[in-house]
Amino acid sequence: MKSGNRKGRPNYPVEFKRRLAAAACEAGVSVSKLSMANGVNANMVFKWRREYRAGLFDDMPAARTTLLPVVLADTSLKVAPAPAAATSSAVEIIFANAVVRVHADVDAALLRTIFQSLRA
Template identity: 55%
Template sequence: MDTDKTAGNRKGRPNYPADFKRRLAIEACVPGISVSKLAQQHNINANMLFKWRRELRVGLFEPIAPALLPVLIKPARARLPSPRTAEPSNMIEIIIGDAVVRLHAGIDAALLQLVLQSLRP
């Protein structure tokens, strides 16, 4: 077994184009699809396809074309602080990436679980 490989040696390992990886990763995300069967159909290793799918989900593949959505900007209205937000000792603030979750006393545990699960990548 030869373990003395030079750094950057890609001999014998195919380097797939990004659009091929992206296309298969998107297809592997379809509910009900067998990732292993999809990999077999394209003569690639299933673990590689699972890796591409993870990379797609975290946004490592460049988008094919940027999607622009219409935005409607309304002037901000001044809001009076609610009685719950007036007492900082009854509030917990969780910052996860760009999301901020503020928890007030008496929050339903099932609702909290649902909100936190939706913040996972």
Template identity: 45%
Template sequence: MLESEVEHSRRRRSANYPLEFKRQLAQQACDSTVSVSQLALQHGLNTNMLFRWRRQLKAGLLDQAKLVPVTLAQTSPISKCPTGSGLIEIRIGEAAVRIEGSPDPATLTLVLKGLRA
């Protein structure tokens, strides 16, 4: 491989497509009368990318962010809680996630991402 090719491959980045664009193409790819490979070709995309977007659409990952109602429950004053302790409880329908203590940010991020799926 030539040095210029190595430099080019290092600079090459995947494009960030707008969420609405991904959603529209994924919806078209779900149509049984549409050829996914032809659709990809028309938009200059890799066919595998459209299949990935279609899976994401079906999993709800391409949905617009939705606001959910939040209610605050009466709790004991914060001053009575020992340092480093806390409670986060998230209820969605019949499901509830309860996190006690002081979770590290990475763990909390994983839990919240899991709720989106």
């Protein structure tokens, strides 16, 4: 990979940064090995990965987010409101740009579907 013509620090093309950032987001990828294989400092790849997850490379057509359709399989399910005096426990999970709040009475299959859609 040939860097830009700026003196001092290299100026890498946006497509190169986006490609490495996307590769660094894949499961089981070692950022250190990825950066060494491409002749880039690992700290730069971590920075690019943060920017990629924050959507800063979205100006490129290949990086645009695609929304998935939501289909309810069983519309007969009714959720009763929790009693006012009862306290419910909840867990908040922050993943990239999504926040998922899981309450104690959540269905395991629904939770699995939510996490699978976050990984996509």
